[in-house]
Structures are given as C-alpha cells and as structure tokens.
Amino acid sequence: MIHFHQVSKRYDNGKEALLNxxxxxxxxxxxxxxxxxxxxxxxxxxxxxLIERPSGGRMVVCNQDVAxxxxxxxxxxxxxxxxxxxxxxxxxxxxxxxNVALPxxxxxxxxxxxxxxxxxxxxKVGLLDKEALNPIALSGGEQQRVGIARAVVNKPQVLIxxxxxxxxxxxxxxxxxxxxxxxxxxxxxxxxxTHDLGLIARYDHRLLSLDQGRLISDxxxxxxxxxxxxxxxxx
Amino acid sequence: xxxxxxxxxxxxxxxxxxxxxxxxxxxxxxEHHKEVALESLRRLLATPLxxxxxxxxxAIALSLPAGLYVMLKNAESISEDWDGSAQIxxxxxxxxxxxxxxxxxxxxxxxxxxxxxxYISREQALAEFEAQSGFGDLLEELGENPLPAVxxxxxxxxxxxxxxxxxxxxxxxxxxxxAQLDAQWVQRLYAILDLGxxxxxxxxxxxxxxxLLVIINxxxxxxxxxxxxxxxxxxxxxxxxxxxxxxxxxxxxFGLGGCLVALLLIQTVLWWLDEPVQTLSALYRSQFELSGLxxxxxxxxxxxxxxxxxxxxxxxVSQHIRAIxxx
Numbered sequence: 060m061i062h063f064h065q066v067s068k069r070y071d072n073g074k075e076a077l078l079n080x081x082x083x084x085x086x087x088x089x090x091x092x093x094x095x096x097x098x099x100x101x102x103x104x105x106x107x108x109l110i111e112r113p114s115g116g117r118m119v120v121c122n123q124d125v126a127x128x129x130x131x132x133x134x135x136x137x138x139x140x141x142x143x144x145x146x147x148x149x150x151x152x153x154x155x156x157x158n159v160a161l162p163x164x165x166x167x168x169x170x171x172x173x174x175x176x177x178x179x180x181x182x183k184v185g186l187l188d189k190e191a192l193n194p195i196a197l198s199g200g201e202q203q204r205v206g207i208a209r210a211v212v213n214k215p216q217v218l219i220x221x222x223x224x225x226x227x228x229x230x231x232x233x234x235x236x237x238x239x240x241x242x243x244x245x246x247x248x249x250x251x252x253t254h255d256l257g258l259i260a261r262y263d264h265r266l267l268s269l270d271q272g273r274l275i276s277d278x279x280x281x282x283x284x285x286x287x288x289x290x291x292x293x294x
Numbered sequence: 295x296x297x298x299x300x301x302x303x304x305x306x307x308x309x310x311x312x313x314x315x316x317x318x319x320x321x322x323x324x325e326h327h328k329e330v331a332l333e334s335l336r337r338l339l340a341t342p343l344x345x346x347x348x349x350x351x352x353a354i355a356l357s358l359p360a361g362l363y364v365m366l367k368n369a370e371s372i373s374e375d376w377d378g379s380a381q382i383x384x385x386x387x388x389x390x391x392x393x394x395x396x397x398x399x400x401x402x403x404x405x406x407x408x409x410x411x412x413y414i415s416r417e418q419a420l421a422e423f424e425a426q427s428g429f430g431d432l433l434e435e436l437g438e439n440p441l442p443a444v445x446x447x448x449x450x451x452x453x454x455x456x457x458x459x460x461x462x463x464x465x466x467x468x469x470x471x472x473a474q475l476d477a478q479w480v481q482r483l484y485a486i487l488d489l490g491x492x493x494x495x496x497x498x499x500x501x502x503x504x505x506l507l508v509i510i511n512x513x514x515x516x517x518x519x520x521x522x523x524x525x526x527x528x529x530x531x532x533x534x535x536x537x538x539x540x541x542x543x544x545x546x547x548f549g550l551g552g553c554l555v556a557l558l559l560i561q562t563v564l565w566w567l568d569e570p571v572q573t574l575s576a577l578y579r580s581q582f583e584l585s586g587l588x589x590x591x592x593x594x595x596x597x598x599x600x601x602x603x604x605x606x607x608x609x610x611v612s613q614h615i616r617a618i619x620x621x
Contacts, residue, residue, distance in 0.1 A: 150522070165527065
C-alpha cells in the first residue's frame with residue numbers, strides 16, 4: 060500500500076529531513092512511526108499526503124507512483140488517504156455531522172448516501188448521539204474521534220495519524236488505538252506517528268524508528284530505551 | 295414464460311445503472327451548487343452591516359453612470375421632439391404693414407426649401423407673450439406694443455447647415471430686421487449629448503473597475519477569514535474548483551445585490567423627480583415624460599454586474615487560494 064524506496068527529502072534551506080528511507084507497508088498493516096521531534100516523522104507524513112514532494116527516490120502509495128501525480132490530481136490522490144491530526148483540525152463553524160460529511164461532499168456523494176455513511180462513521184466512533192453538536196462542545200477525546208470519523212468516512216485505503224493520542228490520557232488513548240485496530244482488521248493500512256513511548260510499548264505492532272532523517276530500525280522489537288515502558292504491559 | 299437468462303436480465307439493467315450514475319452525479323453536483331450558493335448567501339447575511347456597506351458601495355458606483363445614462367436618454371428624447379421643428383424666426387421691421395407681412399409669408403411658403411410659414415402679427419405676439427410670461431401687466435405699463443411681427447419659417451431641409459444658409463438668405467430681405475435660426479441650441483445640445491455619452495462610457499469603465507476592486511478586496515478578506523477551512527478542505531481532497539466555489543457565489547451575490555440596489559436607487563430618484571418634471575413639461579406644453587432605464591438596459595446592467603462579481607471573485611481567488619496550502 061505504501062512503498063518507500065530510497066526516499067530523501069531535502070528542504071530548500073538545505074536541511075536534510077529524510078535520507079534514503081526504505082520500507083513497505085502492506086494492506087491492513089498497522090504500524091507505528093516514531094522518533095524525536097525533528098527526526099523526520101512529520102516530513103514523512105507530509106510526503107505521503109503530498110504536502111511536500113520527495114527530492115529523491117521513489118514512492119508508491121495505493122499503487123500509484125507519487126511522482127506521476129500532478130498538481131491537479133492531488134485532490135483525488137488525497138481522497139484515498141484518511142488523515143487524523145494531533146490538533147483535530149475540526150471546523151467550529153459547523154456541526155459534528157457537517158465536519159464528518161466534508162470529505163463526502165467534496166467527493167460529490169448524494170445527500171442520502173452522505174447521511175448513511177456519516178452516521179455509520181459516527182456510530183463506529185461512538186458519537187452518533189452528538190452529531191448535531193458543535194465540536195467545540197466536545198471533550199478532547201471526543202474531538203479526536205470526530206477527526207477519526209472524518210478520516211474514515213470516505214473508506215480510505217490508507218489511514219495516517221499524526222500524534223493521535225497526543226493530548227489524551229492512557230484510557231482514552233486505548234480507545235483510539237482500538238479504533239485503529241478495527242480499521243486495520245478490515246484492510247485499511249494504518250500508519251501512526253507518535254512519540255508516546257508508553258503507547259508504543261503497550262502494543263506489539265510493527266515499529267519504524269527515525270533518527271535525524273534516517274530509518275534506524277524497522278520491526279517488532281522495542282529498542283532498549285523503551286524497555287522501562289514494557290513493564291506497563293506486564294513483562 | 296421462460297425464466298430470463300442472466301444475460302437478458304443484466305444487459306438492460308447495466309445500461310440503466312450507467313445512466314442513473316451519471317444522473318446521480320449530475321443531481322448531486324446541482325444539489326451541491328445550490329447548497330453552496332445558499333450557504334454563501336447565509337454567510338453574507340450573517341454579517342449584515344459589512345455586507346450592506348459593500349453592496350451599497352457597489353450600488354452607488356453602478357447607479358452613477360446608469361443615472362447619467364437615464365438623463366442622457368431623456369435629453370435625447372427631448373431633442374428628438376424638437377429636431378424636426380427647427381425653425382427660422384424672421385423679425386420684421388416695425389414699419390412693415392400687416393398686409394405686407396402676410397404677403398411675404400405666403401411668398402416664402404412657395405419656396406422649395408421652405409415647408410410652410412406662419413405669420414404672427416404684433417398683436418398675436420403680444421397676446422402670446424402675456425399668456426406665457428405673466429408679464430402682461432408690465433407690458434400694459436409700457437403703453438405701446440414693443441414686439442415686432444414675426445414670420446416663422448419651417449425649413450424643408452432637415453440638416454442644420456442647409457437651414458443656416460437659408461437663414462442667411464432670408465436675412466437679406468428688406469422687410470426682415472433679424473433672421474434667427476432656432477436650431478443652434480439643438481446643435482449645442484447634440485454636442486453636449488455627445489460629450490455626455492462619452493462621459494457615461496468613461497464613468498462606466500472607471501466605476502466598473504472600482505466595483506471590481508471592491509469585490510476583489512472583499513473576497514480577499516473572506517478568503518483570509520476562512521484560511522483554516524481551506525487548508526482542511528484541501529487536505530481531505532477538495533479540488534481548487536471546490537475551494538473556489540463559495541467565493542465565486544459570494545462574488546455573484548455582490549454583483550447581483552449591488553445592481554438590484556442600484557436599479558432601486560435609480561427608480562426611486564426617477565419617481566422622486568417625476569412630479570416636478572410633469573409640472574415643467576406641462577408648463578412647456580410638452581407631452582414629455584420621464585423614461586427609466588428600460589428592461590433591456592436593466593437586464594444588461596444586471597448581467598454586467600454579475601460578470602464583474604464573478605471576474606472579481608475569480609481574480610481574488612486565483613491570487614490567494616493557491617498560496618493557502620497545508621504544510
């Protein structure tokens with residue numbers, strides 16, 4: 060689903076954000092992406108979302124060579140990818156329902172189909188009874204779940220989450236992780252960027268670690284510095 | 295009846311499905327446009343004061359050239375009324391007898407370049423002057439009729455240069471004290487109208503540009519205030535056209551609203567002027583009536599205004615929306 064081959068990103072100011080990154084995520088795989096701030100996590104997500112273009116290497120996302128996606132094709136490319144943001148990126152001038160419906164309206168769904176899908180997505184994240192509220196009236200965890208509903212309402216093949224549990228306590232984080240698990244079980248490729256070491260330690264998903272723009276580990280082992288957190292899982 | 299084979303069942307259904315899909319897409323596209331249009335309108339109405347001010351600025355800018363145009367059109371219709379009746383007044387010597395004067399009028403009427411003539415005796419002239427001017431009492435004080443007899447000559451020629459040479463001709467006649475072509479004012483009016491027409495064009499272009507700039511600036515502010523939304527829409531796959539659409543409708547509403555208010559302003563002023571114009575026209579014994587912009591010109595103005603609104607929105611949007619990218 061997501062294939063990086065020798066991908067590099069050098070910004071205009073000369074900063075090497077990513078260097079020769081290689082990895083492949085299969086359909087239905089749930090993967091963590093971690094690293095200190097400035098290690099290149101955000102840049103990697105921006106490349107997948109085509110907010111930035113790689114300066115070298117080859118990227119294939121949803122069976123499309125990203126280099127061949129022209130500027131006018133970017134919107135259609137992005138419709139295949141759901142994105143969950145740390146700060147939720149909800150619109151406070153409209154209801155929860157309208158926030159979740161936005162990708163469907165953009166994609167040109169009919170109102171009835173839109174209604175059906177929005178309610179299904181809200182039901183999935185457990186907020187069906189809040190559809191008429193303004194998201195500003197919701198708690199942080201609920202806002203994040205609205206963001207997730209919006210990311211999956213269009214049934215994307217790929218779901219990208221940037222620090223989805225950033226401001227949430229462990230209990231709420233677990234709820235969010237449960238949702239991501241469920242999506243990956245129905246075939247969605249999920250990539251979660253996080254520096255929440257506790258979260259990483261609690262689950263045994265595949266882990267990509269970035270350090271200064273390089274991919275320093277890829278696998279199911281937890282690096283040594285995560286060992287203390289493993290106690291949380293009962294080891 | 296034999297059961298249908300799968301091929302029989304699916305073939306027509308496939309075609310229907312394809313047609314429905316297209317129609318569905320068209321329907322949802324139309325529905326979306328309707329919603330965006332209404333949503334843009336709702337947003338404008340949610341901030342009534344700034345909206346009203348923008349619309350009023352547009353309306354005033356539009357009603358200035360349009361109002362001038364209405365004035366010109368009315369002035370032209372006055373000149374049309376009197377154009378055919380350009381006339382030469384021959385003021386006769388005081389020692390010309392009435393009989394002589396009537397004979398002269400009859401002779402002149404037989405000329406080829408004269409359509410007809412009319413003799414106005416000194417007494418008639420006095421009576422007319424008293425009736426029209428209201429200075430009758432004053433004339434009585436004078437004791438003596440100061441007015442000369444007049445032969446009014448209606449030229450058969452229509453253009454003003456020929457009429458002028460006829461006047462020079464008639465001025466040579468012994469009985470004639472002064473020959474005056476009452477058409478010079480028509481010439482002057484034509485010159486003024488021509489000037490006015492150019493002024494309308496210049497003013498229209500200048501103020502159309504002003505309206506365009508007002509719309510560009512207003513929409514630029516609207517884009518700026520919805521920056522976050524634009525970023526999110528782009529992130530979830532909104533095309534440039536999708537992002538542009540609400541602002542295009544905002545431009546359309548400004549153009550439409552501004553022009554409707556301008557038409558209302560012009561109509562109000564016309565209605566306000568109607569009574570004094572009627573009185574004035576009655577005093578001149580004219581059938582003149584104020585005419586408005588007319589349906590055709592109103593429609594063209596509305597169309598032009600909407601086009602300016604859309605062009606302004608498009609310019610503002612293409613300038614600013616590309617600059618707003620997630621990142």
